[in-house]
Amino acid sequence: MADGGGGGGQGDGGSFLPPSIEAAWGLRERPSKGPKPGLTLDRIVDAAVALASAEGLGAVSMGRVAKELGASTMSLYRYVSAKSELYVLMQEAATGAPPELFPPGTGWREAVEAWAWALREVYHRNLWMLRVPVSGPPATPNLVAWWEKALVALEPTGLDAGAKISVTMLLGGFVRNDALVMADLDTVIASGGADPEEVLARYGRTLRRLADPERYPEVARMLDSGVMDSVDEPTAEFRFGLARILDGVAALVEGRAV
DSSP states (O other), X not given: OOOSOSSSOGGGTSOOOOHHHHHHTTSSOOOSOOSSTTOXXXXXXXXXXXXXXXXXXXXXXXXXXXXXXTOOHHHHTTTOSOHHHHHHHHHHXXXXXXXXXXXXXXXXXXXXXXXXXXXXXXXXXXXXXXXXXXXXXXXXXXXXXXHHHHHHHHXXXXXXXXXXXHHHHHHHHHHHHHHHHHHHHHHHHHHHTOOHHHHHHHXXXXXXXXXXXXXXXXXXXXXXXXXXSSOOOTTHHHHHHHHHHHHHHHHHHHHHHO
């Protein structure tokens, strides 16, 4: 444990971690007593996650979380220095540790695919996380464990460390973006009160009316093909995109092996 002094000095390699992030790593004692008996960092994070799950990330503020806990806003700052720090801890709690996705000896492609699907499930269980700005690489135990799991999955490829990190970031960005697009579409569909088939049909009719075939011949051909006339299975685009990324990784692996 750390000595309980200022957050992350140069003696630890210059990491300058906020005290609550150090606590998440077990590097310092968590405050055991606060202005309100029973108030803990875990309770604060749990209340913030519950609030985000029920009302969206926009509902989370230090004042609102304090109200949910029956505490003063200032008492929370004994545990969390800023809302951005609270967001990091919320992500850590909601993400959880990665599951045991693949036994030893699993091929890299199957292992990476399992990792991507598991991460997608995390986002879909916690759609509010998609609204948290990306402020840097993983900084808490569970998030680093997900990176570790991806790197282990890629080990059989023989790619160097830089390439493996780049592939991991590419996959993570793809999973996040897919979940964000689907969440936004679901919100639009729900707010309009129409089913997905009707929304898609309405879009097709509108585009046919607005997009002059002389100017947009490929769009016109696409609409005439009927591909936009029915809603795909919810995971179809994810499966397609993930397969194409893995095809690219396979080509990279094969190229490095030559």
